[in-house]
Amino acid sequence: GNSVTQMEGPVTLSEEAFLTINCTYTATGYPSLFWYVQYPGEGLQLLLKATKADDKGSNKGFEATYRKETTSFHLEKGSVQVSDSAVYFCALINTGGGNKLTFGTGTQLKVEL
Amino acid sequence: GAVVSQHPSRVICKSGTSVKIECRSLDFQATTMFWYRQFPKQSLMLMATSNEGSKATYEQGVEKDKFLINHASLTLSTLTVTSAHPEDSSFYICSARGSGGGSNTGELFFGEGSRLTVL
DSSP states (O other): OOEEEEOOSOEEEETTOOEEEOEEEEOSSOOEEEEEEEOTTSOEEEEEEEOSTTOEEEETTEEEEOBTTTTBOOEEESSOOGGGOEEEEEEEEOGGGTTOEEEOOOEEEEEEO | OOOEEEEOSEEEEOTTOOEEEEEEESSSOEEEEEEEEEOTTSOEEEEEEEETTSOOEEOTTOOTTTEEEEEEETTEEEEEEOSOOGGGOEEEEEEEEETTOOTTSOOOEEOOOEEEEEO
């Protein structure tokens, strides 16, 4: 079946630090990959996505590259801000999985001044 | 962007009572809604998929009679936890897909979540 594995949190960084949140997946075929973000008190929002190998999704300074050879979709940002504090979820959709989103456990990011 | 609203955001109830959680799409028609459950430090687990005007499709291991889902209109789906027990305490999240959305884009719109605590 499909599965997504994320690094455990919380991750605590100082403002302007470099961020990496690791995500690896298991799926048959060619899934689409996503990062969702959940700010405190809000619902999940789509942050970025990639639908095929070597695609790079980017949004709000965040990037993630679909690496089929390593089955990874690591989230990166060069300089985090306090406002980036949130929970980040890696997810995939696979047509072989009935077009249902499979989520990772989420990684909480705390950015401090 | 599209907005999905859940109510209540927090609810505390006594064991044995039933609790209803509403999920509304505020600015679009949602032909399909999904209900998820999240345990602490675990991923969101899909409980069921509901399509407007038809019965919900439940995931394996989810009790249909325990978690009643109704999707009576294009803007409202409800999840009722019947005869709640402490082990039902969890964070429940709904999401909605509009009628024009692609099936493989993953661009679902999520509610804020509802935290249920059963005493």
